[in-house]
Amino acid sequence: MGQITLENVAKSFGEVEVIPPLDLTIEDGEFVVFVGPSGCGKSTLLRLIAGLEDVSGGKIVIDGSDATQASPAKRGLAMVFQSYALYPHMSVRKNIAFPMKMAGIDEAEQKRRIDSAAKALNLTDYLDRRPGQLSGGQRQRVAIGRAIVREPAAFLFDEPLSNLDAALRVGMRLEISELHNRLKTTMIYVTHDQVEAMTMADKIVVLQAGRIEQVGSPLELYRNPRNVFVAGFIGSPKMNLFTGAAAVEYGAETIGVRPEHVSVSADSGKWKGRIGVSEHLGSDSFFYVEDTGLADAVTVRADGEVAFRHGDEIWLTPAEDKIHRFDKNGDRM
Amino acid sequence: MATQRAHKAARLMISPSVILLLAWMIIPLGTTIYFSFLRYNILTPPASWTGFENYYYFLTDPAFIPALVNTLVLVLGVLAITTIGGILLALLLNMEFWGQGIVRILVISPFFVMPTVSALVWKNMFMNPVNGLFAHLFRAFGLQPVDFLSTLPLLSITIMVAWAWLPFATLILLTALQSLDSEQMEAAEMDGAGWLSRFIYLTLPHLTRSITVVVLIQTIFLLAVFAEIYVTTAGGPGYASTNIPFLIYNLSLKQFDAGMGAAGGVIAVIIANIVAFFLMRAVGKNLEL
Numbered sequence: 282m283g284q285i286t287l288e289n290v291a292k293s294f295g296e297v298e299v300i301p302p303l304d305l306t307i308e309d310g311e312f313v314v315f316v317g318p319s320g321c322g323k324s325t326l327l328r329l330i331a332g333l334e335d336v337s338g339g340k341i342v343i344d345g346s347d348a349t350q351a352s353p354a355k356r357g358l359a360m361v362f363q364s365y366a367l368y369p370h371m372s373v374r375k376n377i378a379f380p381m382k383m384a385g386i387d388e389a390e391q392k393r394r395i396d397s398a399a400k401a402l403n404l405t406d407y408l409d410r411r412p413g414q415l416s417g418g419q420r421q422r423v424a425i426g427r428a429i430v431r432e433p434a435a436f437l438f439d440e441p442l443s444n445l446d447a448a449l450r451v452g453m454r455l456e457i458s459e460l461h462n463r464l465k466t467t468m469i470y471v472t473h474d475q476v477e478a479m480t481m482a483d484k485i486v487v488l489q490a491g492r493i494e495q496v497g498s499p500l501e502l503y504r505n506p507r508n509v510f511v512a513g514f515i516g517s518p519k520m521n522l523f524t525g526a527a528a529v530e531y532g533a534e535t536i537g538v539r540p541e542h543v544s545v546s547a548d549s550g551k552w553k554g555r556i557g558v559s560e561h562l563g564s565d566s567f568f569y570v571e572d573t574g575l576a577d578a579v580t581v582r583a584d585g586e587v588a589f590r591h592g593d594e595i596w597l598t599p600a601e602d603k604i605h606r607f608d609k610n611g612d613r614m
Numbered sequence: 615m616a617t618q619r620a621h622k623a624a625r626l627m628i629s630p631s632v633i634l635l636l637a638w639m640i641i642p643l644g645t646t647i648y649f650s651f652l653r654y655n656i657l658t659p660p661a662s663w664t665g666f667e668n669y670y671y672f673l674t675d676p677a678f679i680p681a682l683v684n685t686l687v688l689v690l691g692v693l694a695i696t697t698i699g700g701i702l703l704a705l706l707l708n709m710e711f712w713g714q715g716i717v718r719i720l721v722i723s724p725f726f727v728m729p730t731v732s733a734l735v736w737k738n739m740f741m742n743p744v745n746g747l748f749a750h751l752f753r754a755f756g757l758q759p760v761d762f763l764s765t766l767p768l769l770s771i772t773i774m775v776a777w778a779w780l781p782f783a784t785l786i787l788l789t790a791l792q793s794l795d796s797e798q799m800e801a802a803e804m805d806g807a808g809w810l811s812r813f814i815y816l817t818l819p820h821l822t823r824s825i826t827v828v829v830l831i832q833t834i835f836l837l838a839v840f841a842e843i844y845v846t847t848a849g850g851p852g853y854a855s856t857n858i859p860f861l862i863y864n865l866s867l868k869q870f871d872a873g874m875g876a877a878g879g880v881i882a883v884i885i886a887n888i889v890a891f892f893l894m895r896a897v898g899k900n901l902e903l
Contacts, residue, residue, distance in 0.1 A: 383805055
């Protein structure tokens with residue numbers, strides 16, 4: 282079980298309010314991703330749930346019982362830190378055994394759990410090494426192993442992949458997703474990378490300045506961003522946001538259209554521009570179109586076969602039904 | 615510094631200082647060894663060759679065994695007090711509290727007091743059986759004041775020296791504590807480790823290297839404690855607070871026997887090396903030298 286409910290949870294450091302009161306429910310077995318720009322309070326929120334910081338107000342309920350004042354160890358949660366936080370002078374085996382040793386689990390059971398975790402995480406050959414002798418990805422797996430053996434109610438991940446290189450990150454992303462499919466345990470994952478959020482989450486919580494901007498499934502957020510911030514944050518490359526005449530035409534303060542919802546043509550269309558940079562990836566082409574009078578550069582995604590080059594004149598046409606309209610406050614209309 | 619030329623240039627550049635340092639060390643050591651084989655009383659020159667006689671008399675001197683024991687007791691006692699006390703003080707100073715900066719400076723200040731001064735302060739203001747602070751304290755509780763320097767001479771000197779060296783240990787261990795990764799501590803907290811477990815499984819292993827440094831450096835200086843003894847007990851009563859350096863001083867300068875003093879010096883060097891050898895074996899593996 283691992284249902285976590287936050288009721289009016291708030292946090293201030295001295296005078297500075299980092300997280301204004303917020304409510305959030307995380308269902309048992311869900312993979313929830315907290316995403317937002319750096320400094321948005323997502324790590325603080327995770328630390329509040331973990332019990333590493335005291336809340337300034339509100340209640341944290343884990344599996345129906347109030348855990349607001351409970352010590353981190355008593356909450357039954359396991360955390361994977363950004364720096365992995367492995368114990369440097371202990372072997373991998375001892376690192377993984379540490380939480381069980383603290384819980385007083387008997388040796389035979391410890392060994393059984395270590396072996397099964399090591400097998401699941403491909404660590405069997407490294408059990409007697411020290412963390413310093415492992416690569417980044419292996420350390421990451423040890424940290425996950427240390428979390429698994431506790432059989433926690435929920436896993437908390439604090440930007441676990443940000444210290445890995447790009448290729449490894451994709452691999453570990455898949456491994457964590459597979460782990461979730463297998464264990465079906467609640468996972469809360471903090472990241473600033475919206476690609477990780479989109480690919481892994483059952484539910485994404487978008488945070489900005491401590492406020493929850495929107496909660497929903499990845500596709501919900503992609504299709505129906507509730508405000509300009511979510512619209513600009515979710516999706517890669519970013520949504521094009523236009524103000525001024527183009528927006529007024531649609532009766533809105535701001536309009537947004539995703540790069541993949543703009544069609545290109547050499548001779549006709551709605552907006553005319555000139556290609557500043559073109560990126561051909563084979564499967565797709567990205568054009569950064571200048572001199573449209575809409576924004577500094579409009580990003581457009583087209584088929585990989587479309588052949589425009591730097592300096593070419595280009596006509597853009599947005600898909601009318603895919604245009605997002607936002608009012609003066611930035612909210613969806 | 616990868617090419618042959620660079621290596622050659624580097625060797626040439628550092629050679630003056632290396633040669634100077636080597637001479638600085640070799641010449642006095644050579645002179646000492648040479649003197650140790652001479653019958654050389656400063657009052658009755660000239661000196662004459664005697665072979666190992668000086669060593670024989672030094673090692674069979676009735677004061678030698680007590681002095682050796684005293685030296686070891688002093689070194690080990692001060693090491694125990696300063697490392698344990700240093701760890702505790704460092705843990706305390708590592709916490710956040712009001713007036714942290716001033717308290718840290720106060721804790722470190724004994725290190726700047728020269729040994730003779732600190733010994734005199736201890737002798738006259740604290741341990742004096744009539745006017746000392748301890749005597750007043752004892753009397754306040756209706757107890758008989760203790761004459762520390764004549765009844766517990768070695769313990770008194772251990773306390774003085776430990777007082778002087780505690781700041782050093784605290785300083786080194788405090789800096790080590792400050793480099794302890796806070797995420798590791800938090801991870802251990804989440805793993806269910808209590809305060810004591812975190813200390814035993816995380817803090818202590820993290821500190822081993824610094825403790826090694828503290829022990830090795832202090833040992834070098836503690837084997838040569840002299841000023842505190844000279845100013846307070848003068849090695850007495852009897853030989854109760856005589857250590858090897860003080861014995862050498864006694865023989866060479868009080869009895870004007872330069873040859874015997876030199877032999878004692880050579881023996882002191884040998885003892886220091888034996889101690890260093892065992893220390894390195896006991897704790898040196900933490901240094902990964």
